[in-house]
Structures are given as C-alpha cells and as structure tokens.
Amino acid sequence: MTDPIRKLRRELVAAARREAARTRDPLAGSRRTRGVAGKGRKTLVLVLLLVAASGTAVAATQLFGPPVHPGPVVLGGPKPGSVVLAPLRVRDPAGGLPWGVRIYTPRRSGPAAHSPLSCVQIGRVLNGRLGVIGEDGAFDNDGLFHVLPVEPLAKCVRAAWFASFPGYTPASAFTGHGSCAAPPPGAADPTTKRTARAAGGSRACAIADLRLVVYGVARPHATIVRLASTSGVRNERLVAGDHGAFIFVLTAAGVDASRAHLRVTFGY
Amino acid sequence: MRRQRSDAELLVAAREDAEAFGEFYDRHIAKVLAFFRRRVPNPELAMDLAAETFAAALGSLSNYIPGEEPATAWLFGIARHRWVDAIRRGRVEDRARRTLEMQRLVVDDHAVAVIERVAAGGALDLLEVLPDDQRDALVARHLDGRAYSEIAAELRCSESVVRKRVSRGLTSLRKVAQRWASDD
Numbered sequence: 001m002t003d004p005i006r007k008l009r010r011e012l013v014a015a016a017r018r019e020a021a022r023t024r025d026p027l028a029g030s031r032r033t034r035g036v037a038g039k040g041r042k043t044l045v046l047v048l049l050l051v052a053a054s055g056t057a058v059a060a061t062q063l064f065g066p067p068v069h070p071g072p073v074v075l076g077g078p079k080p081g082s083v084v085l086a087p088l089r090v091r092d093p094a095g096g097l098p099w100g101v102r103i104y105t106p107r108r109s110g111p112a113a114h115s116p117l118s119c120v121q122i123g124r125v126l127n128g129r130l131g132v133i134g135e136d137g138a139f140d141n142d143g144l145f146h147v148l149p150v151e152p153l154a155k156c157v158r159a160a161w162f163a164s165f166p167g168y169t170p171a172s173a174f175t176g177h178g179s180c181a182a183p184p185p186g187a188a189d190p191t192t193k194r195t196a197r198a199a200g201g202s203r204a205c206a207i208a209d210l211r212l213v214v215y216g217v218a219r220p221h222a223t224i225v226r227l228a229s230t231s232g233v234r235n236e237r238l239v240a241g242d243h244g245a246f247i248f249v250l251t252a253a254g255v256d257a258s259r260a261h262l263r264v265t266f267g268y
Numbered sequence: 269m270r271r272q273r274s275d276a277e278l279l280v281a282a283r284e285d286a287e288a289f290g291e292f293y294d295r296h297i298a299k300v301l302a303f304f305r306r307r308v309p310n311p312e313l314a315m316d317l318a319a320e321t322f323a324a325a326l327g328s329l330s331n332y333i334p335g336e337e338p339a340t341a342w343l344f345g346i347a348r349h350r351w352v353d354a355i356r357r358g359r360v361e362d363r364a365r366r367t368l369e370m371q372r373l374v375v376d377d378h379a380v381a382v383i384e385r386v387a388a389g390g391a392l393d394l395l396e397v398l399p400d401d402q403r404d405a406l407v408a409r410h411l412d413g414r415a416y417s418e419i420a421a422e423l424r425c426s427e428s429v430v431r432k433r434v435s436r437g438l439t440s441l442r443k444v445a446q447r448w449a450s451d452d
Contacts, residue, residue: 096355
C-alpha cells in the first residue's frame, strides 16, 4: 500500500533539508555534485529494478489523444507499400516534438508516361508516428498528440525533380477545424484579422504560434536542399531513406516569406 | 495562539526550514494535482507533473521574491510551464527531481486511487491562485451575486474591506492571466 502524496512530501522535505544544509555549508554543494555521479549509477539500477518489478511506474508516454479524422479518400488512397515516414527530423524553433515528413504515391497516379504523382504530409513526430498537437485551438487545446492518418492535409504534386510547399502553419501542425487561422505565405502581417478571414478562420494565430514551414520533395539524386531567408541560410542534407523529402521550420516572426528561396544540389 | 504563516512566509522560511516547504506542499498539492488532472489523461501523469512542479519550486526557492502576486501564482506559473513543456516534448521531464536527488515515484493501483481522490478534492480554477480572503470575497460578490453589505456581515468586516478584497482579487487575477498568456 503506497500513498504517493505522503511519499512525495517525505521526498520533498528531505530534499529541502539537504538544500538548506547546502546553503549553510557551501562546500556541501560540491560534495553533492560529485556524489551525484556515483550515486546516479546506483539509483539507475534501483529505478530499473523498481520499474521491472512494479506494475505501473510513473511514465510519460500516454499523451495520445484520438487520431485526426481521416476524411474522404482522394486519388484512390495510398498505393500499398508506398507510404514512407522519412527519417528526417527537424527541430521546432520553440523545442518539443520534432517535425517530420511522410510521402506516398496515390493509387490513381495517372498514366505511367507522366511524372509520378507524389503526396506529402507534414506534422510533429512522436514515437515514430506523424501527428499534430492539440494546441493553437486544435482539438480544444487538449495538449495531446493526435496521430495523423495517411491522407488528411496531404498535398499532392506531379513532380519529376522538385516541388515545394512554402506556407505558414500553426505550431500544432494542424490546420483543420478548430485551429487558429494561418495566413497565406504572402501576407504582409500574418496576424491581422483580415488575414485570418482570408485564410478562412475566425481567429488569426498569434505570431508566436505560427511557423513558416517550407517542405517538399527533391529527387532523384538530390543531396542538399538549401533555404535562404531573411533569418539566414539553412542546409538540409538528404539521405536515401528520406526519399527526397525535405522540411524547414522557422519562426514566423521576423521572416519575410516572400524573400525565402530554395536551392537544390543534385549529385550524380 | 500561533498565527498561521502565509504562503509567501512559508516559501521564504523554507530556505532554511524544510518543514515549512512541507506545509506549503500540504496546502497546495490537491490544487496542483487537480490542475494537472484536468489536463492530462491519467492520474500517473498528473502525479508525475505535480512532483516535478514542487521539485522545481523547491529548487527555485532562492529566486522567489515575495511580491504583490500571491505565492500560488508563482507555483501555478511553474506548473503551467511544466505542462506546456511536457506537451512540447511529448514526455514529462524529471530534471528538477534528479537535481534534488529525489527518488522516482512508483504508482500502484492503491496510489492511483489516492491520487484521484486528492485531485478531486482540489478542484481548481484560476481563482485558486488567490489568497483565501480575496477568493471568498470575489466568489461571494461576482459568482454568487451577493450584496457587499451581506458579504461584510458574514465575513465580519466592513463593506470597504470587502470591496478592497474584491478589487485586489480582480487585479491579481488579471496579472496572473496576463502572465500565463505571455508564457504561451
């Protein structure tokens, strides 16, 4: 029988006692610092044993909400075996879950003589799954991670070599129902009511909640994609597993989307 | 009879008196748990976040400066940061607890029941950051819609005191709301 409330109190009071002793005797601080490394190893073993022996350790992986609604099937759905979540991961300017790209080929890709049709989805990645975060108005701001099925919010393009989709996106990565409105890329001020109405939303996203996301596909043999913008130059080195997918994520504040441009290097 | 120390006094005293922090914890653990329980899907996560919040508060005692805002606003500011951080990272950090060399909590079925019971008893909204006297006056006036004279009679103080408490409560709420908004 455990009472976690009392247990935590004991732990906190004991820690407070140690902190108070450390404040009175500054040398105790350095002793503590040195002691952590040695004690850490023992604690690690102890914690692992506790986790293995007990039913439910306090863990932090249960942050999933219901998945994003799949929506109607378009272009016949994804061709079996074509769906790939690129290993590419790009950090968000505010930290947290990284951004990722999923690409696939739809069943109705058109005549074989034409360039293949590729569909691209972006989102945040948690435990190898692409999804969106319930924030910025999405999912009633539940704060949970919502897995994104293949298809919703995807953009498809017939591109032999290169295609890119620059645009403003809420940090949640969700642009569907409930989300704050992200303006079109050319908006002079991304946060005004006018741009929110133009984007079909009732509330414009706060500038801090907006990202300028530039993503797409560059293939075959693309090795480096470079984004030059008013906030500087960024390079993304592509590997075979990326299937040509790339993504850049910038803060919306202080970046002029109309002056951002891409350069792709192909290696043969 | 010894006067009950305010939250701010407890936090200042806790720099040297560990039991003062325990008293502060006793007063607010239910509210903090309730705060997280309303935002995360299970009691284990709520407890994990609450533990990290109090550990972070303990680790930041030297930075705490008593001011106009209630000490609970400071505590819930930390709680909110921990919650947003967990969302962004997809997991709950345990950095504050590791720094303080605290053991990790293990939660069994009995513990889950205790957490749920305590969290339910600490139902929270923004009003919870206010000191008791301001909260009582504000609730009586603006939620219950009672007259100042009636509230004054019940609280055994003058109407002007009630008005002052309501006014201070609203000011505090506004500051807290603004700070939380700017934290987002």
